[in-house]
Amino acid sequence: MQSTLTRFMEGVDYKxxxxxxxxxxxxxxxxxxxSWMKDWPLDKRLDxxxxxxxxxxxxxxxxLAEDYQIFSHRLHWHEHPFCDIMKKVTDPKLRLWYTLTFSFSNEHWGTLTRLMYQGPENLREHFKENRHARNDLFQIYYPKNTLVKDWLIDGPKKAAEDMWEFLEKHRHRLERPYTMMEYAKLLEKYFKEKQNFRSPLYPCKNTARYMAMAYPDIVDPESVLFGGTGHFDGMHQIFGVNLNGKVQYDIDSDGQFIPRNKNGELWLAQMYQLRDDPRNPMREQK
Structure with missing residues (x-):
């Protein structure tokens, strides 16, 4: 838990x-x-x-500066470079294809940019000698015996071809952006039913999150996004209660997150407490 002292490397003054x-x-x-901060009052933990x-x-x-695989995100989502390159993509099928590929590769930047700028066949050739995904990829959500580097060429493309029109028409019927969990659940249903995934919610939530980053008119970045293991590890450190695997919830017909047990209500209350604290520096897309 204790960080090393300020150090100089290649002219960088780490603090x-x-x-x-x-x-x-x-x-x-x-x-x-x-929690390592178990003897601190809550207000000091929040500080x-x-x-x-x-x-x-x-x-x-x-x-934070060097370990991109642990801290690959941005505090303010719209500042992520993904948004800069994806806002130039106007074809809804391509948007979905690229975002699914990025999410299911566990956010491998080289895989995304090579697909976008050099095409799938160049990417297939590239995969013969190079990594296709970040090395902390969670293999558990792929169907058994899947060769991931092959699936990344064909699977996201097929999903985009199958789903883009439905997602566009359904959103227009709703007359509002999707919530992130609503969008993720629609993708999860597709991957379970059509591509034989067992538990694809993690990368589907990632897809919803990145769509919300780049296209807030399509997916609402202010909506609830249910966290994964790393999120709950962090919440455990702050609040001293480990809710991982204990929250039950539904997503209703309006796309809203509905807690179904006391732990769900507690988690939502914790999130609102963080969101509404005046010390919170996140003022956009929070």
Whole structure:
């Protein structure tokens, strides 16, 4: 938990976040069973979280600056370079194809840009000698025996061909943007029924998130997006309660997130508390 001291490398002056006064905790499978800040009052934990958010935005901490696979996102979503290149794409089928490829490769930038600028056959050839996805790719959501580098050429394209028109027409019937979870659930249903995935919600949520980043008129970036394991690990550190796997919810016909148990209500209350705190530096697409 304790960051290293400020260090100079190639002229970069790192200003690392420090965590003085944290408590030792028992690890299970490499993860803390309690919050390292368990002896701090909640307000002090929130202070540290929002300090982290500020530093996350500035990228002065060495880990944030260098470990792109852990911290590949932006505090303000619309500042992600994905938005810059995707806003030039006006064909709805291509939008969906490219975003699915990016999401199912676990956000491999080279895979996305090569597909966009050099085409699928060039990408197929490239995959023979080069990585097709980030090396922290979650293989669990692919169907058994899937050769991912082959699927990334054909699977997202087929999904886009099958789904783009339905998604466009359905959105026009709704007369509003999709919520992120609503959009993700529609994609999840397709991948389960048509491409034999077992649990594709993780990359489908990623797709919804990136669509919301680049096209807020299509998917609402202000809507609820239910987190994954990393999100709940962070919430555990702040609030001292581990809700991972304990939240039950539905997405209603209006695309709204509806908690179905006490843990769901607690998680939503925690998220609103973070959102509405005056120390929160996230003022856009939060």
């Amino acid at each position: 690392n976040i420090t965590y003085k006064g944290t408590s030792p905790v028992v690890l299970k499978d490499g993860k803390p069973t309690e 540290k979280f929002f300090e982290f958010c500020q530093e996350f935005d500035l990228r002065r901490d060495q880990l």
